[in-house]
Structures are given as C-alpha cells and as structure tokens.
Amino acid sequence: MIELQPSTDALIVVDVQNDFLPGGTLAIPEGDQIIPVLNHYIDRFTAEGLPILATRDWHPSHHCSFQSRGGPWPPHCIAETHGAQFPSELCLPSETRIISKATEPEREAYSGFDGTDLDRQLQRLGMKRLFIGGLATDYCVLNTVRDARSCGYQVFLLRDAVRAVNINPGDEQKALDEMQRLETRFITLQDLA
Known part of the structure; x- marks a missing residue:
C-alpha cells in the first residue's frame, strides 16, 4: 500500500480533453473510461490537500503537428x-494548476514539461513524487x-x-515497457492506503 505524503506528492492529469475522447477529432479508444477513475484519484488528493496539475494541448489553429502542415x-x-x-465529467477542483503545452505553431510538445513551467511549479511546491494518469499512454x-x-x-x-492511441499495434506495450525501464511504479486505486 502507498500512503500519500502531504509535503511531497502531486497528481498530474495529462491531456484529458474533449478532442481525445469519443466523438473528438483525435479520439482515443475508451478514453472516456478513465474519467471516473481519475475522479477518484482527484478526490483522494483533494481530501489530503495535495496539489493537482492538469496538462492540456493548447494548439494554435495552424500547428505543425496537424496533417494540413505535414x-x-x-x-x-x-x-x-x-x-x-x-470534459465536464472530469471533476477538477477550482485550484487545479493548468499547464498549457504545444502553444507555439512550429513546435510540438508531447510532454507536460516541454516548453512549460511545470518543473518550476513542482519544485516551488517541494514535490518529489508524481502520480500521473491521462491520455495517451503511448504519447x-x-x-x-x-x-x-x-x-x-x-x-x-x-x-x-x-489509455493508448495504439496507432501501430504494440505501441501501448512499448510505452509501458519503457516506463518500467525508467523505474516508474505502476499502481491502481486499490494500492493507495
């Protein structure tokens, strides 16, 4: 069991946005199914007074990652x-810190750390352990x-x-394997004390 630590732990919700959900322009299969689970994590972190950060793609209309730009x-x-x-079903509290990424037309950014002040915010808060969920596993x-x-x-x-996009079969498993090699610990709600 893992006990949440008040002074070191933060929850990071990655890119749970309407376009990545069923009906969106880049829908991730079963992407909506993680929302109720994330809400439980959000409740736990909120109850402990721990910081919650949410990353989002916030693209200009002519972003370089779009097919119209190659x-x-x-x-x-x-x-x-x-x-x-x-999505309205995602119960982010009002004090959630929003991290916008990939905001420049000529620069892609898959990571919430890429071109943002996420690391600086986490350091300022004294965070040491990050609990990360969201979309998409393989990106x-x-x-x-x-x-x-x-x-x-x-x-x-x-x-x-x-949840994963799985553009190529096996992308999800490759991503999980890499995260394990990076000594990421895989947990579920049941693992939280």
Missing part, C-alpha cells in the same frame, strides 16, 4: 475551442513520465487511469 495528426485541441476543453503520458524521471521525480503511473 504533421501526423488531424487538427485537435485548438486553443479556446470546445475540443481543447476538459503524452509516456513523454511526461520520461521527463519527470529525467528531472529526478519518483513516478507512479496510474495504470487504471491511462
């Missing part, structure tokens, strides 16, 4: 649109975990609160 993805999560918003979750580990944080992947 990128791999359909247009998605364009700043100030419905697709970029967090933004993987890259956020990768950067968190390189910044020296201990990382817990919320295994019951992630």
